[in-house]
Amino acid sequence: MATNKLLLLPGDGIGVEVLAEVRRLLALIEQKGILSFEIDEDLVGGAAYDAHGVAITDAAMAKAKAADAILFGAVGGPKWDGVAYDARPEAGLLRLRKDLELFANLRPAICYPALADASALKRELVDGLDIVIVRELTGGVYFGSPKEITDLGNGQKRAVDTQVYETYEIERIAKVAFELARVRSGRVTSAEKRNVMKSGLLWNQVVTATHKQGYEDVKLDHMLADALGMQLVRAPKQFDVIVTDNLFGDILSDVASMLTGSLGMLPSASLGAEDAATGKRKALYEPVHGSAPDIAGKGLANPIAMIASLAMALKYSFGKPEVAAVLDRAIAAVLDDGLRTGDIWTDGMTRVGTSEMGDAVLKKFEGLLAA
Ligand code: NAD
Ligand code: IPM
Ligand code: MN
Numbered sequence: 001m002a003t004n005k006l007l008l009l010p011g012d013g014i015g016v017e018v019l020a021e022v023r024r025l026l027a028l029i030e031q032k033g034i035l036s037f038e039i040d041e042d043l044v045g046g047a048a049y050d051a052h053g054v055a056i057t058d059a060a061m062a063k064a065k066a067a068d069a070i071l072f073g074a075v076g077g078p079k080w081d082g083v084a085y086d087a088r089p090e091a092g093l094l095r096l097r098k099d100l101e102l103f104a105n106l107r108p109a110i111c112y113p114a115l116a117d118a119s120a121l122k123r124e125l126v127d128g129l130d131i132v133i134v135r136e137l138t139g140g141v142y143f144g145s146p147k148e149i150t151d152l153g154n155g156q157k158r159a160v161d162t163q164v165y166e167t168y169e170i171e172r173i174a175k176v177a178f179e180l181a182r183v184r185s186g187r188v189t190s191a192e193k194r195n196v197m198k199s200g201l202l203w204n205q206v207v208t209a210t211h212k213q214g215y216e217d218v219k220l221d222h223m224l225a226d227a228l229g230m231q232l233v234r235a236p237k238q239f240d241v242i243v244t245d246n247l248f249g250d251i252l253s254d255v256a257s258m259l260t261g262s263l264g265m266l267p268s269a270s271l272g273a274e275d276a277a278t279g280k281r282k283a284l285y286e287p288v289h290g291s292a293p294d295i296a297g298k299g300l301a302n303p304i305a306m307i308a309s310l311a312m313a314l315k316y317s318f319g320k321p322e323v324a325a326v327l328d329r330a331i332a333a334v335l336d337d338g339l340r341t342g343d344i345w346t347d348g349m350t351r352v353g354t355s356e357m358g359d360a361v362l363k364k365f366e367g368l369l370a371a
Contacts, residue, residue: 001033001035001036002036003036003037003038004035004036004037004038004068004069004317004318005037005038005040005066005067005068005069006026006037006038006039006040006067006068006069006070006071007039007040007041007042007063007064007067007069007070007071008023008039008040008041008042008070008071009041009042009043009044009060009064009070009071009072009073009096010041010044010047010073011044011045011046011047011072011073011074011075011089011092011291012045012046012047012073012074012075012076012077012089012291012296013074013076013077013290013291013292013293013296013297014073014074014289014291014292014295014296014301014354015045015072015073015074015075015291016073017296017297017299017301017303017354018073018074018287018301018302018303018305018306018307018354019071019073019306020354020355020358021303021306021307021354021355021357021358021361021362022071022303022306022307022309022310024358024359024362025307025310025327025358025361025362025365026039026310028362028365028366029314029323032366032369034320034323034369035314035318035320040063040067042056042057042059042060042063043056043057043060044056044060044072044075044089044092044093044096045074045075045076045080045089045090045092045093045291046075046076046077046079046080046083046089048060048089048092049080049083049087049088049089053087054087054092055075055087055088055089055090055091055092055093055095056091056092056095056096061095061096061099064096064099064100064284065099065100065282068280068283068317068318069283069284069285069313069317069318070096070283070284070285071284071285071286071306071309071310071313072093072096072284072285072286073286073287073291073306074286074287074289074290074291074292075089075090075092075093075290075291076088076089076090076290076291076293077089077291077293077296078293089291093286094142094143096284097137097138097270097284098138098143100272100282100284101138101272101273101282102137102138102270102271102272102282102283102284103136103137103138103139103169103172103173103271103272103273104134104136104137104172104173104176104270104271104272105134105135105136105137105249105268105269105270105271106132106133106134106135106176106180106268106269106270106271106312107132107133107134107135107249107253107256107266107267107268107288108130108131108132108133108266108267108268108312109129109130109131109132109133109253109256109257109259109260109266110129110130110260110265111126111127111128111129111130111259111260111261112260112261112265112331112332112335113127113128113332113336114332114335114336114338115260115261115265115335115344117346118261118262118340118344118345118346119258119259119260119261120258120259121233121236121258121259125235125236125237125259126236126237126259126260128237129236129237129259129260131236131237131239131240131241131242131256132180132184132240132241132242133242133244133249133252133253133256134173134176134177134180134241134242134243134244134249135244135245135246135248135249135250135253136165136169136170136173136243136244136245136246136249137246137249137270138169138246139164139165139166139169139245139246140163140164140165140199140245140246140247141161141162141163141246141247142246142247143164143246144161144162144163144164145162145164146160146162147160147161147162148160163197163199163245163247164199165199165202165203165245167202167206170202170203170206170207170210171206171209171210172273173243174190174206174207174210174211174243175210175215176243176271177190177241177243178210178211178215178218178220180241181218181240181241182217182218184240184241185240186217186218186219186240187218187219187220187221187239187240187241188218188219188220188221188240188241188242188243189220189221189222189223189228189239189240189241189242189243190203190204190207190220190221190222190223190242190243190244191222191223191224191225191228191242191243191244191248191252192204192222192224192225192244192245192248193224193225193226194222194224195224199245200225203245204222207220207222207243208220208222225244225248225252228242228244228252229251229252229255232252232255232256232259233255233259236256236259253266253268253288254288257288257289261343261344262302262343262344263288263289263305263343264287264289264301264302264304264305264341264343264344265302265304265305265308265344266287266288266289266305266308267285267286267287267288267305267306267307267308267309267311267312268285268286268287268288268309268312269283269284269285269309269312269313269316270283270284270285270286271283271316281316281317283313283316283317285309285310285312285313285317286306286309287305287306287308287309288305289305295342299353299354299355300341300342300353300354301341301354302341302342302343302344302354302357303341303354303357303358303361304331304341304357304361307327307331307358307361308327308328308331310327311324311325311327311328311331312324314327323369326365326368326369327361327365329364329368330361330364330365330367330368331361331364333364333368334357334360334361334364337350337360338350339352339356339357339360340352341353341354341357
């Protein structure tokens with residue numbers, strides 16, 4: 001059996017705790033003969049800073065570049081608040097995304113029927129919700145230059161971040177969204193602020209032009225990003241695939257998470273372009289949530305976002321969509337049984353911690369594989 005090179009980057013806070021649950025699933029997947037892994041591991045974020053003075057070392061970057069897939073926990077925390085900007089924990093994640101050219105970030109928001117009452121919205125608005133936010137991940141205001149704070153010498157400072165998009169960046173993310181919509185319900189909503197931003201205007205024009213290059217079978221709508229935020233909480237089921245820039249995608253996906261019950265439910269896949277020769281693409285899988293300093297180290301974190309990120313890896317990197325579907329069914333079944341970490345707990349449900357939730361998913365998964 002071909003060996004798959006997997007790099008684990010647990011990071012900080014609950015990143016370490018939720019990735020521990022995935023390690024057990026990986027062991028089971030190997031034990032069942034489904035896949036064989038060559039697993040490596042390294043530090044990232046605050047953990048890397050404490051050990052090496054940088055948020056990710058060149059050696060870890062080399063491992064990341066050589067890996068078929070990366071499973072990433074989370075980075076950051078108040079301990080590193082005073083660290084220099086370039087060495088802050090988040091810089092490690094941004095370097096991974098940029099240097100590996102992981103431009104396409106898929107963030108599915110699915111409201112499992114059992115969790116419809118855990119959402120901040122009324123059950124009927126979210127029950128059965130299944131949308132994907134396609135976030136551009138290597139451009140925009142996150143990476144544009146100049147990015148600086150200058151001292152004006154009069155007691156004032158001036159901070160600049162720069163939003164930059166070029167045609168090819170918008171075109172390639174639009175194609176990802178159209179192709180994804182084709183295997184879903186065939187609808188894409190593109191969000192920008194063309195009424196205020198030049199980059200929004202270009203975004204709108206390029207998405208429209210790309211649509212005409214053979215994607216007319218997909219229904220395309222445009223919405224201003226602020227209005228889309230409002231529609232996401234007014235009537236979220238009107239959407240299927242939402243494509244948007246780096247910053248709007250970051251914010252809108254956190255909003256979308258509360259439709260599903262919790263930020264602890266949202267997985268993501270960050271994908272590069274397909275290599276023409278090998279058909280492979282670089283990929284990093286991580287939950288949408290952060291290191292959750294308020295609950296870190298207490299065994300309270302919900303591991304489902306991380307486990308569902310493993311399911312995305314099985315589907316997009318390891319050619320096992322059917323095993324990914326079984327893992328997703330295992331998550332749904334555990335929720336149907338009434339197990340809940342604190343973030344998704346509602347009256348009458350059984351409250352569990354991180355490892356109990358991980359254990360329950362593992363057992364269900366094993367059972368469903370055998371069935
Ligand atoms: P956060 O996502 O860490 O936490 C926000 C809230 O959601 C907290 O109340 C937290 O307890 C809760 N939460 C998040 N994930 C959860 C889970 N799996 N189970 C239960 N509850 C969960 O966001 P924040 O507090 O704004 O940021 C904390 C740190 O994480 C910051 O340093 C930030 O930069 C970093 N961050 C990292 C990533 C990443 O590594 N991908 C993503 C977002 C934030
Ligand atoms: C996310 C996070 C990151 C982002 C941070 C930690 C750099 O919020 O992945 O959603 O802003 O992209
Ligand atoms: Mn975010």
